[in-house]
Amino acid sequence: MHSIEIDGVTVLWTEAPPPLEAALVFGCGVRDETFRTFGITHLVEHLAMSTLPRLHHDHNACVDLRTTDFLATGRPEQITAFLEAVCGALSDLPLERLDREAGVLAAEAGEPEHPTTGALLSRRYGLACAGLAPWRGPGADRLAPEAVREHVRRFFHADNAVLILSGPPPEGLRLPLPRGERPRREGVVPAVLGTGPAWSQECVPHVGLALHSERHDDVALSLAVDVLRERLVAKARHEHGLSYEVALDRCAIGAGHRERVVRVDARDGEEKHVAELLWTEALRLAADGPDAAELAEEVAAAKEALADPRHTVSDLLRLADAELFGEPTLDAQEWLDAASSVTPDQARRAFATSMSSALLAVPDGVEPALALPDGSPLPAGGCVRSRELPPGRIFRPGSLQRLISSAARRTHLVLGDNVIAMRDPDGDVHAIPFDEVVGVEAHGPGRVVFGRGGCVIPVLPDLFAKIAPAVQRLDTVVPRELHYPVSAYWVGEE
Ligand SMILES: [Zn+2]
Secondary structure, X not given: OEEEEEOOEEEEEXXXXXXXXXXXXXXXXXXXXXXXXXXXXHHXXXXXXXXXXXXXXXXXXXXXXXXXXXXXXXXXXXXXXXXHHHHHHHHXXXXXXXXXXXXXXXXXXXXXXXXXXXXHHHHHHOOOHHHHOOOOOOOHHHOOHHHHHHHHHHHOOHHHEEEEEOOOOOOXXXXXXXXXXXXXXXXXXXXXXXXXOEXXXXXXXXXXXXXXXXXXXXXHHHHHHHHHHHHHHHHHHHHOOOOOOEEEEEXXXXXXXXXXXXXXXOOOOOHHHHHHHHHHHHHHHHHHOOOHHHXXXXXXXXXHHHHOOOHHHHHHHHHHHHHHHOOOOOOHHHHHHHHHOOOHHHHHHHHHHHHOOOEEEEEOOOOOOOEOOOOOEOOEOOOOOEOOOOOOEEEOOOHHHHHHOHHHHHOEEEEOOOEEEEEOOOOOXXXXXXXXXXXXXXXXXXXXXXXXXXXXXEEOOOOOOOOHHHHHHHHHHOOHHHEEEOOOOOOOOO
């Protein structure tokens, strides 16, 4: 692997056979957004790509939790032209196309992670950083041009970019980007909200289990989770015929935070069964560990994958990540060496430790029977932390609604000194302290309040009578920049 610098951009390259593959990677992803600016990185990517002429070689761009990648495959002169065009567009973003590209984004509605993984990240981190993944935020039409300009200035410059190439840099390659300062990363990952172990019903298609670990290079845990996935394939798919897909997502969140999510889909009506199977298999692995043959199988599979020449680019991408974020990484050979020496007991201990952080998500309405190793029930997680309403002014549904609906009779809104809270028809209390509000969405005379902890409280005249004082309080107490009118794309959708 060679490392050089072109126009201030670090370029990592290796000598693989043609065609030339390139990825211009910026250290900016969903985790660098807030609820209010959610989608802004994706909008920048779209604005830049919208300037390209029709190209006859493979090219693409994508935004994930940590990075934005501009990718191309082709002849050296095609790669040179593509990269110069992308850099040119990022240096002078066509903000006059903002409205149109916002509309394209609304139509695309891509999510940075699978919805089950996104929901679990949101339970772990709340509505911040990687926890924003499953949300739609205020909508791309509510992002101001000044905010886009500021985002580009902070993140899309030569000093926050790495170019990787599968061959030598083409003669005369230029990367005309402005210079800047590498963004500081301290505190980018907020405090963990969902510590686990816990389960919750979520708006998700599949059952999922999330495990947190602090170490990026926990090879023993990595192998143990691979074994769990294989056992679930054997049980849920081959033995019981309940599932088609057992998937594993590995999410690097930031220094000291890594999340592994095992997702299992379920035949209609079998979600409870699948959730119980997933939990039982996880407990069994934590108690007894994998056997040596299972570990050897996973090491052999990894060896095969790493030997594939197509792996060159993903290896370079990993090095680009390490370069951008200063987090140490193992290269392919170091990983294999470490993996080959992991014992079954090391894998068991690593997995048992991470089970203390387990978050299990099931689709809405599914009620699995789940217990901890001591037989006590697995605690319910989710956003609700209380069944007690705080003191304050009470708002109720209108008298007619209360007359005809027992759910309406049970529902309250409370405006306290420093908090807005709601008791839902199930008796659960959702509370958002004012200093944890991440967004206030205006719906005519009503408001929808989004809280950092995952609660969403509708202060809407359709649901509660005489809400004007509550709306007025929210408008006064929540900083102006967190307010926005509901996206034009979603009006009438509810
Ligand atoms: Zn809530």
